[in-house]
Amino acid sequence: MINLQERFEYFKRVTGEENKIIEIIKNNLPIEKYTSILEVGSNKGNISRALQPNQNNITLLDVENFQMPDEIKYIKERWEKAIIKEKFEVIIASHVWGHFYHNKSTKKSFDKMINCLKSRGRLVLCYNINEGFLNKIIKFTQKEVKDFQYDIFDESIINKENKKIEFEIEVKSPSFKNLAEMIHVLMVMSEDSFNDYRAKIELFLEENLKKPRFIIKQRVMIIEKI
Secondary structure (H helix, E strand, O other): OOOHHHHHHHHHHHHOHHHHHHHHHHHHOOOOOOOOEEEEOOOOOHHHHHHOOOHHHEEEEEOOOOOOOOOOEEEEOOOOOOOOOOOEEEEEEEOOHHHHHHOOOHHHHHHHHHHOEEEEEEEEEEEEEOOHHHHHHHHHHHHHOOOOEEOOOOHHHOOOOOEEEEEEEEEEOOOHHHHHHHHHHHEEOOHHHHHHHHHHHHHHHHHHOOOOEEEEEEEEEEEEOO
């Protein structure tokens, strides 16, 4: 049976999401061999590993177990509970804000990241702009499903203007049945809950899309610690 992690990997391959994020960071933030990077909610750390060839300067944090080269420091822990003593030049937090929003810990998690930066260090955030068809999906899921997470960042917690870069990805599939599985990545819920609502999700997609594809707008924000 395909699980959420496998769907997540498939989603990234189809949309090219990570490649676009990596390109944006490379174009807007110089990464040297000495640049220390912490990636929060890293999964396999594809973004950091593409940016920093010196793996001794990479620290990854995630709640799952992933096998990493000995050079990479890996922390298996929730960000809210992790004890971080080191300071970093760059911290990356990509598509993890739905978890913090769900747990009402967005401000606390954001402040902790800022505190873990060196002076003049940069925090790189990436999250969905929940407009267009994605907004329709969120409203549909809010109506049908009791407990789920969706990617959202509360920009009101930031009190100054920062560099913002917007881009788009296309979520596409050969069938509405397959597209529904990609929706599971956007609306994170338990496997049992997803299976319970799969038929309704498929019907919603068929009724609201001419073809099994739609666009998602995303935003990268780069914040410098003064």
